[in-house]
Amino acid sequence: MQAKVRTVAFQGIDVLPVDVQxxxxxxxxxxxxxxxADKAVGESRERVRATFRALGLSLPPQRITVNLSPADLTKEGSHYDLPIALGLLAAMGVVPRESIAGYVVLGELALDGSLSRVPGVLPAAIAARAAGRGVICPAVCGGEAAWGGFDDADADRPPIIAAPSLLALINHLRGQQRLAAPEALVADDRATYPDLAEIKGQESAKRVLEVAAAGGHNLLMIGPPGSGKSMLASRLPGILPPLEAEEALEASMVRSLAGDLGEGKLSRRRTFRDPHHSATLQALVGGGHRARPGEVSLAHHGVLFLDELPEFNRATLEALRQPLESGRVTVARANAHVTYPARFQLVAAMNPCRCGHLMEPTRACGRAPRCGLDYQGKLSGPLLDRIDLCIDVPPVAAADLALPPPSETSADVAARVAAARAVQRERLEEFDRKGKLPAVEADETAGLLADRVRNWSKPRCNADTDGAVLAAVAEPDAEGRALLTRAAERLGLSARAWHRTLRVARTLADLDGSDAVRRLHIAEALSYRRPQPRAALAA
Structure with missing residues (x-):
């Protein structure tokens, strides 16, 4: 007696077919x-035994062999429990073989026969839909699987079977029970964020925060303790526009692989990740013994906030350089080579020195300027070169704290940001229709991953533009170009800094409602790319 069930294995964001024979x-x-099979897969034998006993079934007193094909692909995770159990039931004649032939099966078995949530159902459902197959999964993952692009055209056999237990699934496959097709779930995005109106003073910092949100630019805030850096960063999600449908699907795929999708509801809220400075390199960029997405991937299309930036490990920070440029991270290990998306907006905060009071006349640092030079020297030039906006956040004066709250709220700023993003989206869509966006090459043998790599590299805001697109949308007027040329020569701007200055200037023009990038926009963008603070201290 023999049976075969189709399931999947995950390598990064890609989904690979696996046959359970x-x-x-x-x-x-x-x-x-x-x-x-890894240890979690090997332990499924005991879960299958216990589940069969709970259902009043017994394994046949014969030799049972389960082969996970292809044999040279590592199988990890508990989602192999359900396909192994269904394969046994089909081989024993309990369920018809043809009833499971057109499905991809995922699910973890509990000892009482119920089905538990497993990670990766959303990308598995998308891959199954592309292959013309249905999905069998736990009921708690049904809402997640429904976002895979299925429809209800086939009323006799729904493309998704979401069962609460193995018994209910057996009855459904035998025609003794009808399980309802799950509905795609949407999270309640009516969350309240901290309001910018609660921050007194810091008008310059609020302006830069608005620019960062409007263009998706990376931001570094430098200031003494208590100046409001973390408060400003926590209010950024409240002024960012919601995710587009495609962006929400991509971000949810990564969270699904990490088992971080909660109830399987898709959300249009942009993720805000703020790992502690003790985070390891693997936690930040991904990897580990069992490769998993890191914080940079979990912040895909969202914000990655790194507080106390110099306190992070130097190697960990340097690992950010590649994903900040490419929008994805590739983890290469002896037993794994995986790719995850990492199109995130970096927001960082730091003190000017270890004691935090450098250049303050009332609380002078005893080791100035060496304290600041050593502390800020923990950040490399190549990393700082990738940060578009760098501002000082001075202490808030007592006179500002005594004033009433400002009248401008986060909703007012969010409206201007949304208008600027709409202009950018329309502009880039026009370039896409004309075929002027650069083509992104990907390995065609990578299957689903090939299409995803192209989507990750697709520009969606000013911070993503480059090459011919940037030259076309951010070409300054004659006075602006002359100013940028002089500044590049005097400040020693790199080619990367030149292009990032143009991106910021384009965003400033969008906020002003200007079609052209003018000298005023170039000047303000250059003010955010001033020489590195430690160079100013040395002078």
Whole structure:
């Protein structure tokens, strides 16, 4: 007696097909599992035994062999429980083989026969839909799987079967029970964010925060303790526009792989990740013994806030340089080579020195300027060169704290940001229709990953533009170009800094409602790319 069930394995964001082949044949009583299975997969034997006992079934007193094909692909995770159990049931004749032939199966078994949530259902559903297959998954993952692009055209056999337990699934496959097709779930995005009106003073910092939100630019805030850097960063999500449908799907795929999608509801809120400065390199960029997405990928299309930036490990910070440029991160290990998206907006905060009071006349640093030079020297020039906006956040004066709250709220700023983003989106869509966006090459053998790599590299705001697109949309007028040329020569701006200055100037023009990038926009953009603070201290 033999049966085969289709399931999947995950390599980064890509989904690879796996066949679970079950053979029940005469021989010594055994339950063997082959196919490069890890410990979690090997332990599924005990969960399957317990589940069958809970349902009043017993394994046949024969030799059971489960082969996970292809045999040279590492199988990780608990989602192999359900396909192994269904393969056994099909081999035993409990469920018809043809009833599971057109499905991709994922699910973890509890000891009482119920089905538990597993990560990766959303990308698995998208891959199954592309292959013309249905999905069998736990009921708690049904809302997540419904976002895979299925429809209800086939009323006799719904493309998604979301079962609360193995018993309910058996009855459905035998035609004794009808499980309702799950509905795509949407999260309640009516969350309240801290309001910018609660911050007194810091008008310059609020302006820069608005520019960063409007163009998706990276931001570094430098100031003494208590000046409001973390408060400003926490209010950034409240002024960012909601995710587009495609962006929400991409971000949810990564969260699904990490098991961080909660109830399987898709949200249009932009993720705000703020890891502690003790985070390891693997936690920040991904990897580990079992490769998992890191914070840069979980912040895809969102914000990654790094507070106390110099306190992070130097190697960890340097690992940010590649994803900040490419929008994705590739983790290469001896036993894994995976790629994750990482199109995030970096917002960082730091003190000017270790004690935090450098250049303050009332609280002078005893080791100035060496204290500031050493502390800020922890950040490399190449990393700082990738940050578009760098501002000082001075202490808030007592006179400002005594004033009433400002009248401008986050909603007012968010309206201007949304208008600027709409202009950028329309502009880039026009370039896309004309075929002027650069083509992104990807390995065609990568399957689903090939299309995703192209989407990750697709520009969506001013911070993503480059090359011919940037030259076309951010070409300054004659006075602006002359100013930028003089500034580049005197400040020693790199080619990267030149282009990032143009991106910021384009955003400033969008906020002003100007079609052209003028000298005023170039001048303000250059003010945010002043020489590195430690160079100013040395002078």
């Amino acid at each position: 079950v053979l029940v044949a005469p021989g010594n009583l055994a339950f063997a599992m082959v196919g490069l």
